Amino acid sequence: MCVLPGGRWLCTFRAARIKEGSTEATLLTWSDDSGKTWREPARPWPVPGVGGRIGSDHCGYCTALGEKQVLAVVCWVDRSEPDLPFFNEDTEGLLDCRIMLSESPDAGETWSEPGFVDAAPFYGPVPITGPVFSLANGDLGCQFELNKSYYEPTEWRHSSVLKFSADGGKTWPEYVITSNxxxxxxxxxxxxxxxxxxxxxxxxxxxxxxxxxxxxxxxxxxxxxxxxxxxxxxxxxxxxxxxxxxxxxxxxxxxxxxxxxxxxxxxxxxxxxxxxxxxxxxxxxxxxxxxxxxxxxxxxxxxxxxxxxxxxxxxxxxxxxxxxxxxxxxxxxxxxxxxxxxxxxxxx
The missing domain is CATH 2.120.10.10 (Neuraminidase)
Known part of the structure; x- marks a missing residue:
């Protein structure tokens, strides 16, 4: 849920036929009357492929950056093999997850083509854990956690991470481990x-x-x-x-x-x-x-x-x-x- 300065409530949620299915999408709805009525949910942004692999928008979160400016962070998941479950029970690995950003200049009504965040030096699945957030010094923070690749046989070593941007989300050069x-x-x-x-x-x-x-x-x-x-x-x-x-x-x-x-x-x-x-x-x-x-x-x-x-x-x-x-x-x-x-x- 994201409350804009003008009073609009934006709500994103994951929709799927079954909870663990690959036929998923992030939908967006909003209310301009404090929740009395809601716009028909719709998929707000296109989902690009990566290296010829199709993907899904597993989840997405909105952040108000101004009166009408909104930044969405989205978890892209590799769905090129749709029968594979998200979590590999044999290895404890995840399907490839990447971080996308999309911007809206008009309170969520239209959205830019999503672009991918450079998660370096982390190259395994990086599922997001919530919205981008504004810090007291004006920087932005992007939150995610570290998982291991789907077929990687070594032990999964979990960490939570924040990356920081000082240029409105164009680059994310700095990071810190918040739990390990x-x-x-x-x-x-x-x-x-x-x-x-x-x-x-x-x-x-x-x-x-x-x-x-x-x-x-x-x-x-x-x-x-x-x-x-x-x-x-x-x-x-x-x-x-x-x-x-x-x-x-x-x-x-x-x-x-x-x-x-x-x-x-x-x-x-x-x-x-x-x-x-x-x-x-x-x-x-x-x-x-x-x-x-x-x-x-x-x-x-x-x-x-x-x-x-x-x-x-x-x-x-x-x-x-x-x-x-x-x-x-x-x-x-x-x-x-x-x-x-x-x-x-x-x-x-």
């Missing part, structure tokens, strides 16, 4: 960096202990120098998979997350100590599924990916409206392959 466990035991994946009101970046991570086969609490770290260096990681004490944190008018920070300790639920908590603690008394349930738990016993990374494939509730994303309300969008449904896009507006 030297023992390769804990995967801090699905990073969610949010630039707060004071310019700090608070980065939240969905954390998985590969050796124990369990999800840990959400972990966090912060940067006070526009993402160039980072504090030690800390445990937030909150279970689940987070959305991007956002600042509230009274100085608190809001964190939305999906809690899967029981039936999946979309919840929100707030912190008044810069994200160190998130008291239980601040917990607000935004959505609770009428399903059984969607977690399973996990002994391998293949089990973890199979569990993700079963989820029918998740991926909350946040935005802030002009009057400082927190806008939350997520997918939800009773069945894995039949889900809705839902949204909630939390008053500031």
């Amino acid at each position: 466990d030297p023992q390769n035991r804990v995967f801090h994946w699905d990073q969610r960096p949010g630039v707060l009101a004071d310019g700090r970046i608070l980065n939240l991570f969905w954390s998985y202990d590969k050796q124990a086969g369990v999800y840990l609490n959400i972990h966090a770290r912060e940067s006070t120098d526009n993402g160039r260096t980072w504090s030690p990681m800390w445990d937030t004490g909150v279970p689940g998979q987070p959305a991007t944190p956002v600042s509230m008018p009274d100085g608190r920070v809001a964190m939305v997350h999906v809690n899967r300790t029981g039936a999946p639920a979309i919840e929100m908590r707030t912190s008044d100590d810069m994200g160190r603690t998130w008291p239980e008394e601040t917990r607000m349930v935004l959505y609770e599924a009428r399903t059984d738990s969607q977690t399973r016993k996990k002994t391998t990374m293949q089990d973890a990916w199979a569990e993700i494939g079963d989820y029918s509730v998740g991926l909350p994303a946040t935005a802030v409206t002009a009057d400082s309300d927190v806008l939350v969008v997520y997918y939800a449904g009773a069945e894995t392959d039949r889900t809705d896009i839902q949204w909630v507006r939390v008053k500031a």
